[in-house]
Amino acid sequence: MSDGRLVEHTGGEPDEVEALLAETFREEWSRVVATLIRVTGDWDLAQECAQDAFTQATARWRTDGVPRTPGAWLVTVARHRAVDLLRRRGLEAAKLRESLHLREVTVVDDASATISGTGWETLPDDQLRLIFTCCHPALALESRVALTLRTVAGLSTAEIARACLVSEATMAKRLVRAKAKIRDAGIPYRVPPADQLGPRTSGVLAVLYLLFNEGYAASGGDQWMRPPLCTEAIRLTRLLARLLPTDPEVAGLLALMLLHDARRAARVDSAGRLVTLADQDRTRWHRPQIDEGVATLEAALEHRSAGPYQLQALIAAHHATAPTAEQTDWSAIAGLYRQLLRVMPSPVVELNHAVAVAMSDGPAAGLTLVERLEADGRLVGYPPLAAVRADLLHRLGRHAEAADAYRTAIELAPTAAERDYLSGRRAELTG
Amino acid sequence: MKFMLFICVDTAALETLPEKPVEGPMPWADELNAAGIRLDGDRLRSPDAATTVRVRGGEVLLGDGPFAETKEVIIGYDVIECTNLDEAIAIAARHPVAEGGLIEVRPFFG
Structure with a gap:
């Protein structure tokens, strides 16, 4: 949250307020939804009320300016809406309604006000709960992607449908099914306990990386890249890195994405044709983003536990920091691929290793490895x-x-x- | 929540199973029974012993064999009571048939 920047704006230029609204939406959406789901246990209700709160905010903040703690403001408005909706639904929710009524939330426009004992305050783990639940391995992979984009990133169903190349009706059905599965199968809304946190975090990272890759090298469609997916994936990984600061693989994945994405502008020429790494105009690479990627990676490596994402980020960093294609340290890259193969054996990594070997030791050495790969048939x-x-x-x-x-x-x-x-x-x- | 665990093996593995349920201690079930988590459970005879019954136009129609021809067949079931799917998954993963076979975890209504 950037309270310091938001607080002074009362009124302001329309464009500025719009930009602030958009930023607040991106910052606060998942926080509001996550808290509402925890309290009400109802995903649809939570989303509807969050949507409503943002609509009200748009109208109010345009005239009154953005409050000091926009998140708390939004949660309060969303909560009133939830109580209202539950009241209309009648007796079935009587008990819940009662508990919502009894818990009063005090002021929210003032950052110094403490909100305590209400059950409604945004808990630090709320967003993590939401992310882990959206990426629960009992859900189909495509459902995890869709739910994460809808609920955590706040994209509309139409936007997700476009990004995933399916019709809006198909995507809407997929989201409904996913939410029903969470409810009916008994998927808990929680951060996994310590003994499961490692593998479950890997699962979340896999979803985010899939999202990024689908944006970076689209598996179908007319467009070679779908940059909005990359942007969303980076934003979500940034959020996760903030929430799980002690897991170096999260930071490793963030670094990897930043380093790849920094080359985006140079990957396609003016005619929309693909430009390979060697032929890219390196002056078009986004330097500040490369610097951020390298710094993020260096901080991660200090944990001295280099997993697959950190190793891949190291490889990407070698490319991103080479002054020219010719000056790329291919033998170091080949060594990193061998390290990567030890922690994450995969024929695709073997192929990348072969490419690096071809660059450092010549095409004949690379071809030998490629032919060995062809012979074993895993990459047919x-x-x-x-x-x-x-x-x-x-x-x-x-x-x-x-x-x-x-x-x-x-x-x-x-x-x-x-x-x-x-x-x-x-x-x-x-x- | 109450969950049904369908204990399944593939048809090839069915041949290798002992004909009768193993006598003696069953650590997985015993432990869960003691903890009050396992409410019920049993082994079923092979699908060869199955008969399907349906009524069409008032007539009782019988079939020989299981209702669906699948690679996996149900050889037993367990009913457990626990808090959520994660717990049910952890319990299912410890079932002796999970390694080699598979366990389908299905929640009850209500």
Whole structure:
């Protein structure tokens, strides 16, 4: 929360108030929803009341300015709305209504006012509860993504539908099903106990990383990147890093995302074509974001427990800080991939390792590793495998084989931008 | 909350199961019984012994075998009472059949 900046604004320029409203929404949405779910146990009610509170805030704050503690203001308004709605629903909720009535919340416009003993104050763990519940492993992965975007990030169903390339009706149904599963299956609304916190945090990170990757290298559609998803993923990971400051893997993932995303502007040329890392105009990389990524990573590494995200961030940092493509320390990167393989064995990591080896020790050494990977069959149909093989054959001057490999790679490539890039490379062979 | 645990194995593993339930102590069930968490539970005979019954147009129709041809078959069940899904999952994960087979965890209504 940026209280200090919000407090002085009474009235103000319309644009400024709009910007503050938008920022407050992003900052406070999940906090308000999280608290309301804890108190009422009703996800739909919580969202409806939070939405309503933000609508009221928009009207009020435009004229009166943004209160000193916008979160508390919003929770109070949302709470009144909840009591109101529950009253209208009648007897079924009588008991809950009573408890809501008896617990009075005092002033909220003044930061010095303490709100105590009401059950309504925003608990520090509320947002964590919400995040862990949205990412519960008993939910389908696509439901975890949808719920996180809707409930934690505050995106509308229409926005999520667009981002996930499904119709709004499909997304609405998915969200309804996910909330029903939480309720009916008995998924607890809580931060997992210490003995489960590690694996459950990894689960949350996996959802956030999936979100980021889907934005960074879209698996379908006309667009090669969907930047809003990257922005949301970074914002959510930043929030999680603030809530779980002692887990270096959370910071590692944040660093990884920042470092990748810093290159966004240079990844596509003016015609929308994909530009590979080696050919990117490094002056278009977002320096402050790279610096933030590196600083975040360095702080994480001080915990001396380098997991997969920190190792991947280290690799990304090598790329992001190399002055030119030629000056990239490929042998260090190959070493980091070997370290990564030890903590996270995966054929995709093996492929990346092969690429790094090809860069540091030459294409022949890389091709040997690629062919070994092909032989074991785990990456059959994986588009980048064919593209890497084509590139290495190309660099070795084995043009006929390279042309075949490019053909396979083009057939497998999921987006038009990638197909165009590969076709261009193949044209260099015959041309 | 009350949960039903369906204890399942795949059809191939069914052949290797002892014909009769094992006699003697069953640490998983004994411990849960003692804690008042396990309310009921038993082993079922193989799907070969199953009969399906349906009534269509007033006529009783019988079928030989289980209601669905699946890779996994139910060989037993347990009913447990605990606070939430996380607890039920932890209990199911300790069930001896969880390793190799699978446990479906389903909440009761109410």
